[in-house]
Amino acid sequence: MGSSPDQRSRFRGALLGVVVGDALGAPLEGHPGLVPAERVRALEEDHVDLLYTDDTAMTIALAESLLERGELDQDHLATCFVAHYRRQPDRGYGPGTARLLSELAGGAAWGPAAASQFGGQGSFGNGAAMRVAPVALHAGGDLSRVGDLARRSAVVTHTHPAAVDGAVAQATAIALALRAPAAGPLDRSAFLAAVVAAVGDGEMADALRSVSDLVESDERPSPTAVAARTGTGVAASESVPAAIAASLAWPDSFVGTVRYAISLGGDTDTIASMAAAVAGARLGEDAVPARWRERTEAAPLLVELADRFAEGAGARRAGPAN
Numbered sequence: 001m002g003s004s005p006d007q008r009s010r011f012r013g014a015l016l017g018v019v020v021g022d023a024l025g026a027p028l029e030g031h032p033g034l035v036p037a038e039r040v041r042a043l044e045e046d047h048v049d050l051l052y053t054d055d056t057a058m059t060i061a062l063a064e065s066l067l068e069r070g071e072l073d074q075d076h077l078a079t080c081f082v083a084h085y086r087r088q089p090d091r092g093y094g095p096g097t098a099r100l101l102s103e104l105a106g107g108a109a110w111g112p113a114a115a116s117q118f119g120g121q122g123s124f125g126n127g128a129a130m131r132v133a134p135v136a137l138h139a140g141g142d143l144s145r146v147g148d149l150a151r152r153s154a155v156v157t158h159t160h161p162a163a164v165d166g167a168v169a170q171a172t173a174i175a176l177a178l179r180a181p182a183a184g185p186l187d188r189s190a191f192l193a194a195v196v197a198a199v200g201d202g203e204m205a206d207a208l209r210s211v212s213d214l215v216e217s218d219e220r221p222s223p224t225a226v227a228a229r230t231g232t233g234v235a236a237s238e239s240v241p242a243a244i245a246a247s248l249a250w251p252d253s254f255v256g257t258v259r260y261a262i263s264l265g266g267d268t269d270t271i272a273s274m275a276a277a278v279a280g281a282r283l284g285e286d287a288v289p290a291r292w293r294e295r296t297e298a299a300p301l302l303v304e305l306a307d308r309f310a311e312g313a314g315a316r317r318a319g320p321a322n
């Protein structure tokens with residue numbers, strides 16, 4: 001492996017990971033059981049454009065809101081989600097999120113509307129986790145701030161504890177990857193323990209712990225073993241641990257991470273998007289194959305957004321001019 005990528009490259013890698021994983025995984029979303037390697041390769045070798053889905057649309061909305069407001073402004077974030085949804089409602093939004101955004105478009109307040117989803121339980125879907133990458137870029141290295149902002153970004157649409165914890169877990173994984181040395185082996189055990197610690201006790205922590213022996217083993221875990229432990233459905237408690245396990249199964253390869261994540265089957269766009277965001281955050285933009293990036297819709301926009309976060313972080317490091 002070459003020299004460690006700089007912050008700009010890692011920010012680009014994280015957001016390119018979101019869109020490339022989403023767009024490559026999307027054609028196989030809902031695949032029952034493991035996806036055979038030849039189906040994943042066929043996707044890669046195809047020549048059609050790779051189109052992004054709700055995972056990326058909501059990530060762009062969150063990034064735009066953070067960049068425009070300079071903070072996590074939940075009211076503004078809700079309006080950004082609604083604006084994207086109204087422009088392009090056919091990006092494959094989860095049914096509950098689509099319903100909620102329609103209610104918000106009609107004037108409902110996001111707090112009570114989100115809390116009343118699914119009979120008052122709130123959504124336990126992975127919609128809050130799949131879009132959370134910009135929080136890690138915005139928050140800097142302070143993991144408690146990352147967790148706080150991830151929670152506040154989640155509850156605008158997803159109030160179930162497992163969905164909120166899923167967003168915290170995914171944001172923490174990206175924040176850890178952004179600062180992890182890219183040269184030399186990743187301490188997978190410490191990485192997973194830090195994600196679990198950020199989440200605290202509950203369903204998500206238990207689900208993450210369920211793969212600890214697999215990701216800490218010297219042997220790469222089989223997709224069969226990971227999928228059997230985590231599940232691969234739209235519930236955050238399944239797909240978030242699956243994605244983090246995929247990123248730790250191939251810690252030194254963006255391509256390996258994406259292939260592995262898609263091979264798990266189930267919610268392939270979302271698992272691949274979340275896993276690839278973690279991989280890209282550590283390995284940087286050069287780890288993203290040009291042949292994928294060039295076919296992926298909106299990749300230049302994600303790079304532009306990443307650069308704006310990097311400029312903000314650079315300005316914060318430099319401090320006031322006088």
Ligand code: F2R
Binds near residue numbers: 098118128
């Ligand atoms: N929607 C999809 N895929 C469906 C097929 C799309 C197709 N390709 C197309 O183009 O049309 N994918 C996207 O949805 C997932 C994110 O979902 P999100 O935003 O969390 O939505 P929702 O509806 O809130 O939750 C998802 C489902 O989980 C179940 N559920 C959630 N909370 C529940 C609760 N408290 N009780 C019972 N069930 C609950 C429901 O079935 C929800 O609809 C991503 O995969 C994204 O890619």
Ligand code: MG
Binds near residue numbers: 054269
């Ligand atoms: Mg999707």
Ligand code: MG
Binds near residue numbers: 029267268269271
């Ligand atoms: Mg999905």
